[in-house]
Amino acid sequence: MKIAVDEARTGINAGHGGPFGCVIVRNGEIVGQGHNEVVKRKDPTCHGEVMAIRNACKALGTYDLSGCELYTTAEPCPMCRGAILWANISRVYYGCNVNDTDRIGFRDKVFYEGGEDISEELDREECLKVFEEYTALNDKKQY
Ligand SMILES: [Zn+2]
Numbered sequence: 001m002k003i004a005v006d007e008a009r010t011g012i013n014a015g016h017g018g019p020f021g022c023v024i025v026r027n028g029e030i031v032g033q034g035h036n037e038v039v040k041r042k043d044p045t046c047h048g049e050v051m052a053i054r055n056a057c058k059a060l061g062t063y064d065l066s067g068c069e070l071y072t073t074a075e076p077c078p079m080c081r082g083a084i085l086w087a088n089i090s091r092v093y094y095g096c097n098v099n100d101t102d103r104i105g106f107r108d109k110v111f112y113e114g115g116e117d118i119s120e121e122l123d124r125e126e127c128l129k130v131f132e133e134y135t136a137l138n139d140k141k142q143y
Contacts, residue, residue: 003023004022004033004048004071004073005073007073008020009021011037011048016036020048022035022051022073024052024053024069024070025071031068032060033052047077053087066089071094072092072094072095074101078111
């Protein structure tokens with residue numbers, strides 16, 4: 001967690017984004033780390049956890065981080081929680097909780113409650129065709 005805090009500090013001092021740092025560990029060894037770079041990259045998905053997941057996947061040459069543990073300075077937002085689950089990360093340790101994050105002005109809290117419903121179904125039949133094409137492939141993988 002100390003290294004995650006250092007990552008967060010590096011990020012805020014460089015003006016990269018919020019005070020969020022993250023480290024991913026496998027078998028006691030750091031395999032990826034990162035900090036929030038939303039401002040630097042002008043990309044709202046560049047949260048510390050996502051940056052660390054990208055780095056770990058690149059370093060290990062896989063999209064599957066099974067057996068890895070993630071340390072982050074703040075409780076993962078719903079987007080990062082989703083990314084963590086997609087990556088099969090086994091355990092998460094966080095420092096500050098969502099109320100702490102809310103207190104310094106980040107709006108995660110509304111997303112935990114689902115946010116505004118902005119989605120609706122469109123052209124399902126057309127999209128199902130590509131699903132069928134996918135299921136017909138012999139070498140399909142499970143992502
Ligand atoms: Zn996040």
